Amino acid sequence: MAKATEGSERVGAAEQAYLAIRKQIFSGHFSENERITEAEFAKSLQMSRTPIREAVKQLLLEGLLTRDAGPGLRVVDLGADEIEQIFQIRLRLESYAAQRAAGLATKAECDELQTLAKRMQAHVPPRDEADYRAITEANGAFHNLILIASRSPRLEAMLSLVVNLALVARTFHNYDETAIRRSAAHHIEIADAICAGDPDWARVAMQTHLHAAASNAREGFRFAGSCSGCS
Template identity: 30%
Template sequence: MSGHLEQIRLDSYKPLRELVCEHIREAIINGVFAPGERLMEIQMADEMGVSRTPVREAIRKLEMEGFVVMIPRRGTYVSNMSIKDINDVYEIRISLDTLAAGLAAERISDEELEELQRLLVKVGNAIEENDMAKVVEADIEFHDVLYKASRNERLRNIINNLREQITVIRGVSMRYPGRLKDTQEEHRRLVESIAARDVEKSQEAARIHLENAERTLMAAMSERKGGEELHNSLAAKQ
């Protein structure tokens, strides 16, 4: 296991198992642990300065969220989603996000609209600073406000569940050259359409945003796979 976890700070009000779960989840999202990599409970517990029990509980939760896969008698591995898995998730998300955007255009409050506009600025500043952690954080906040504005709690929960299933590889597309700038422009068009209370344009903007995100992720994964195959081929010849 090549990853390295920092010690858990025990001054939080949250239960230890939640802190451990968040810590490991963040490490997976940020690429500390690579897709397909085996997670060793004892080593992670030692690095975080905790016992194995909260680590074991965290892994079970992360399995339910789709971040890890537990294989009997072999161990726990970071999820390595297939192209088919990703296509399935995006196929559903495009439909649901389109619906959420249309509902938001009809139901959003003035305060929520102001919050979306504020988050546009926050994402833009994070992009200029090249701070990927802040970009991801602001992007999640942006979509959370949008889903909340739909006023459909079941829809919001379903979308968030699907979003969690691809969070582990989302950073791959966000780091793709030019994608962050494109995302910012797509968000801007979406907010403008919602502000105009234009349901059709809001739905179209949401659909285009998700289709572009999927297309970029496919391209990034294809290039990464090609690079890995070339590396393996050269290694085999040595």
């Protein structure tokens, strides 16, 4: 029994380490291409090396970390083609999730979707880093709630990586005022469509939102490529 308990605790610690490192990567805590060692992860999270090692294995499989020439691990730099693929996956699967959610979301979930959409809108246009953080957090919660409301664990598992939000967190800073207002308005419409119980409207609203987000991401890469040294 003691051995079984010890094993369960080890799995739990590895999961905690995985989620913590993944959150750091997605939040932009580490720069893309930044190098870091397992020992540094362990020190920052105040954990032993064993769960860190297990977490790193999973993050290597997911492509968020890589081992190549040079010391330690490297945080993967998502290139333009990879970003495009992420948006295309979201376009196909997340619009289906919104379509399903329109027929399955509870009243409590609908109320929360509308609350999150209004919270985003309340911080637009963003005036400081706190506004960007509030928009990013509400956006992540909004999209995750749609996955939950879709009542499809398989769909939720398929989208869990690409819908997160590092990508969203990074691209919000590239939005001009018109684009960020448009994004906030899209969230209001998506919530309205789901809460109205209209699957077709919800699907089209989500597709429109993701097409606009993908276009903005492409603009961000073009701008970065033409502006050497810009941050």
